[in-house]
Amino acid sequence: MSKTILYIEDDLSNRLLVRHLLGNAGYRVVEAVDGLNGVQAAQAERPDLILMDLGIPGLDGYETTTRIKSLAGLGHIPIIALTATAREGDRQRALTAGCDGYLTKPINVDRLPQQIAEFLNGFRETVAADEEKAYLREYNPRLVDRLEQKIKELSRANQALVHTDLMKSRFINLAAHELRTPLTALHGYIGMLATQLAAETDENTQQIFEGVNSSVDRLRGIVQDMLDITRIEAGKLQLRHSPVSLALIFNKIRRDFENVAQKRQQRLAIAEVEHMPMMWGDGERITQILRNLVSNAIKYTPDGGEIALNAEIFNEPATPGAEPRQLVRITLRDTGIGIAPDQQERIFESFYEVRDIELHSSSKTDFMGGGAGLGLPIARGVAEAHGGSLWVESNGHDPERCPGSTFYLILPLGTPATG
Ligand code: ADP
Numbered sequence: 001m002s003k004t005i006l007y008i009e010d011d012l013s014n015r016l017l018v019r020h021l022l023g024n025a026g027y028r029v030v031e032a033v034d035g036l037n038g039v040q041a042a043q044a045e046r047p048d049l050i051l052m053d054l055g056i057p058g059l060d061g062y063e064t065t066t067r068i069k070s071l072a073g074l075g076h077i078p079i080i081a082l083t084a085t086a087r088e089g090d091r092q093r094a095l096t097a098g099c100d101g102y103l104t105k106p107i108n109v110d111r112l113p114q115q116i117a118e119f120l121n122g123f124r125e126t127v128a129a130d131e132e133k134a135y136l137r138e139y140n141p142r143l144v145d146r147l148e149q150k151i152k153e154l155s156r157a158n159q160a161l162v163h164t165d166l167m168k169s170r171f172i173n174l175a176a177h178e179l180r181t182p183l184t185a186l187h188g189y190i191g192m193l194a195t196q197l198a199a200e201t202d203e204n205t206q207q208i209f210e211g212v213n214s215s216v217d218r219l220r221g222i223v224q225d226m227l228d229i230t231r232i233e234a235g236k237l238q239l240r241h242s243p244v245s246l247a248l249i250f251n252k253i254r255r256d257f258e259n260v261a262q263k264r265q266q267r268l269a270i271a272e273v274e275h276m277p278m279m280w281g282d283g284e285r286i287t288q289i290l291r292n293l294v295s296n297a298i299k300y301t302p303d304g305g306e307i308a309l310n311a312e313i314f315n316e317p318a319t320p321g322a323e324p325r326q327l328v329r330i331t332l333r334d335t336g337i338g339i340a341p342d343q344q345e346r347i348f349e350s351f352y353e354v355r356d357i358e359l360h361s362s363s364k365t366d367f368m369g370g371g372a373g374l375g376l377p378i379a380r381g382v383a384e385a386h387g388g389s390l391w392v393e394s395n396g397h398d399p400e401r402c403p404g405s406t407f408y409l410i411l412p413l414g415t416p417a418t419g
Pocket of ligand 1: 334376
C-alpha cells in the first residue's frame, strides 16, 4: 500500500508541485492549508510522514509541529520542516520544536522523493542537547507572547460580540414596543367595527372579521413574546406570586387545546391533579409555559398521535446546608417526530429553528407549522425565574418512526416566604 504524506502548506503552487512530484513517486499526498487544519488532518489521516511549511497562517509551522508531536498516537510520525526564509538558527529552531528534518525552499525537484524516502526509512536530523536548551529558552517566551496576543484578540472579539448581542436585544425590545401600540389600537378598532356592523354583516364579512382578528391576535402574541424574551435575557422578568392551583391550570389547558387536538385526531390525556397541594408562583406565567409546550407537542406530533400531561410531587435530594425543597415535576410526553440529541439544548436558544425558516407555515397547531422560535426559551426563562428548570429527552428525530419527546418541567412547590 502506498505511504501517505500530509503536506501542510498555504501556497497553492507549492502544493501543486509537491502533489505532482510525490504523486509520481507513488505516494498518496493529502494536504492542509493552515496549522489547525493540519492538526485535524494528522489526527484523521495518521500519515506516514508530514511535510510542514513553517510559514503557515494561524498556528505557525513550529507550533503545529509541537502540537502534533504532543498528541497521543502521533508523536512517532516524522515531521520534515520546509522553509523559504532560512535565517540563522532556523534549522535548530525547527528541530527544537519537534521536527525530525529540515529542507529549504525552493524545493529541489530532483531530490525531494529521495529525501522523503530517507526519512521514511528512519533517517533523522538531530540537534545537540546544549543547543536545544538555548533554543527552547527562546521558543518558550515566544509561545507565551503569542498566547497573550491571542487572548487579547479573543477578549476584544468577545467584547464586540457582547455589544452586538446587546444591540440585538435593544432592537427587539424597541421594535416590539413600537409595534405594540398600533396593534393594540388596531385590535380595539376591529372590535368596535365588528360590534357596529354586527347586525348588518353577512356570514362572509363576519368570516373576514374573524380572519383579521385572529391575525392581529397572532401578531400581538409574537410582539408579547419578543418583549418577554428581552426581559428574560436582561434578568428583568417580574413574577406575580400568588397561590396557584395546578388543577385549574390543567383544566385551562384542556379547554384551550381540546378542539385543536380533536381536529388533528390527537388524544390529549391530561392527568387529574385535584389532590395536589396548592403551589406558590405566577399562575399566568406557569400557564404560559404549558401552553407553549402543549402547542409544540400538538404541532410536532402527526395526526392521530398522543399527548400526555402529568404532574407529581417529589422531595429534592438533601444538600448540605440547604433546606430540602418540595418540587413539582410536570411531564409532557408526545408521540411526535422527536428531537435529535445535538438539538436538545439548542432548541432552548432564542429564535432557534431546527428547520429552514422559509419552510414553515407559521401555524400554532398545524403539523410541523413553525413559529418565531421563542416558545421554549421563554418557557425555560419563566421556569428558571421560579427557581425551577425545563429540559427535554428524546430518542432522536425521525418524522417517519416518530420516537416522541418528553419535556420535564420542575418547579418548586414554594411558600409565600420563597416568592
Ligand atoms: P417554535 O416557535 O419554532 O415552535 P419553540 O421555541 O417553541 O419555537 O421550539 C423550537 C424548536 O424546537 C421548534 O422549531 C422545533 O423544531 C423543536 N420542538 C419543540 N417542541 C418539540 C416537540 N414536542 N417535538 C419535536 N420538536 C420540537
